Amino acid sequence: MRKALSLWLPLAGFGLLFALAPTDLRRAVFVERWPFWAGGLAIGAFVLLLLRGTGQPLGVSTGFADACGVATHPELRRSWRLPFIAGIVAGGLVAALLAGGPHATWSAGLLEAVTGASLATKAALFTAGGALLGFGARLAGGCTSGHSILGVSLLAPSSLLATACFMAAGFAVTRLLLGGL
């Protein structure tokens, strides 16, 4: 398989599916949440497609570091991670458009039990949480993509330990905030 096909084949496949699939199938693929096995299959296959197509191992949080550094380090403008993270935003938009959206929302979902309806409180919680994600990912050397999906699939000890820490803290903080502990 030629390397370029790793990208164009899936893009063309989903394009054709959207254009030609009967209504039920199109709904299942583009509107309904995929069943866990289909979502896992897609994300697992993506790791392989990216590596085969570009030689790059999946990772997102390093892209944030490149974005932060690009102002002072002009050579980072050539980092593949910048178009990659921009593409992830576009992917969310495309998914929303194909599902009939996007439907803009300020909802925090279940976490509104913690924040209430106030936008200021939500902004504070999500900014603080985001800062923990950004700082923690750099300190741990990776995030859910690089450590928990790719690293764990390689059975890398560092990634197994990092993922255990992600999960333990996530579990504890959620219990603390939303009861049960």
Next chain:
Amino acid sequence: MLRFFGFGLLFGFFLTRAGATDGDAIVGMFLLDDLHLAGVMGVAIGVAAVGLRVLRRAGLVEAVAPKPMKPGLVVGGLLFGAGWALTGTCPGTGLAQLGEGRLLALFTVGGMLLGTALYGRLGAGIERRLAARRTRAALDL
């Protein structure tokens, strides 16, 4: 560079369709109420693990070097997990949420940039201190 944008697009699309960008699914996983995302992650890991071995054996991809054990792995991992729970989001899904119109992701992504920049300032010093403490602990043994 365009192909990396295309790969990002595909990844964001998959994250959204898999339901990984739904903060409630992450909160639900940690409450053990909704194991959908645990299933997504498990299958993704399995597919990647088998696929990487097959592609490697067929000579289609280079071996991927595992990430190193580094000082700060545990502390960083715990901070990351706390942020994961507070936002119901991780770095990849936060970006896709922006595109989807989940507007609180503006704060999550802004916070991630802040935290990353803060690490740029403080990270090296913290890791030096953590490494020194580990060395001292080893010597005490």
